[in-house]
Amino acid sequence: MQTIAIVNNKGGQGKTTTAVSLGAAWALKGYRVLLVDFDPQASATAALGIEAEDCDTTIAEVMEGIAPITQAVLPTSIEGLDLVPARPSLAEANLYLVQKIGREARLKKELARFQDQYHFCLIDCPPSTSLLTVNAIVAAQYIIIPVTPDFLSMKGLAQLQDILREIRSNLDTDVRVLGILPTMVDYRKGATHEALEILRENFKELVFKNEIRINVRLEEAPSHGKTIFQYDPRSVGAECYWRLAEEVLQRCRRG
Ligand SMILES: Nc1ncnc2c1ncn2[C@@H]1O[C@H](COP(=O)(O)OP(=O)(O)O)[C@@H](O)[C@H]1O
């Protein structure tokens, strides 16, 4: 199992959309995928049409040590894509963790139970640098960083790099950034072209070739509880994520 955390401490960067769409694309291609909703806002859970209130066990109980992660896994409407749901109390689990030994490796330990069950595990991180995000990074081999090509988001990227450096030098992990993903790319805006140019100049090959364009169908899909491939498989958004799924597979293979 290859574990990939979708990370950016800034909100509204396309993390959840990327986690759900990549997971769905890989499942449709025949891979077994586990998506862990690791955000107390439970957006990935909702986007897959699952009500957090209806879930007996979520990642919150897992992080608090009340239940094993195997008990929290749910099937989704896409065969091959399973979900570990979140609920708002995950925010309290973060506080609970603060006083525990081995607190940064809790998720990693739980995910080890699935080693032979899934090809991929995707972790949808919260927009913060809490202990939850640290847990996701420690559990992962790879990180994908979605970023919208605008001035403030790109400034935030420098801060995120400092955080990653800090984690690598202090914790037992050799996590690697698999790629930086431009999302919600709007070519009609003048500033977009400039921002993309700066991004590619600074990060070179680390930036994925496939950019995710802005597409209203991607914005609509979650309110219908459907992934983009179910909601509108012919949309630009579906096409962008389908291609990205292939590019990420190639990068994972290269190691
Ligand atoms: N490519 C896109 N085109 C249009 N809307 C998008 C796109 N990607 C994400 N969105 C919308 O933008 C908002 C923020 O995206 P989301 O994936 O939830 O970001 P994050 O998880 O980083 O906070 C959501 O309403 C989502 O539906």
Ligand SMILES: [Mg+2]
């Ligand atoms: Mg999100």
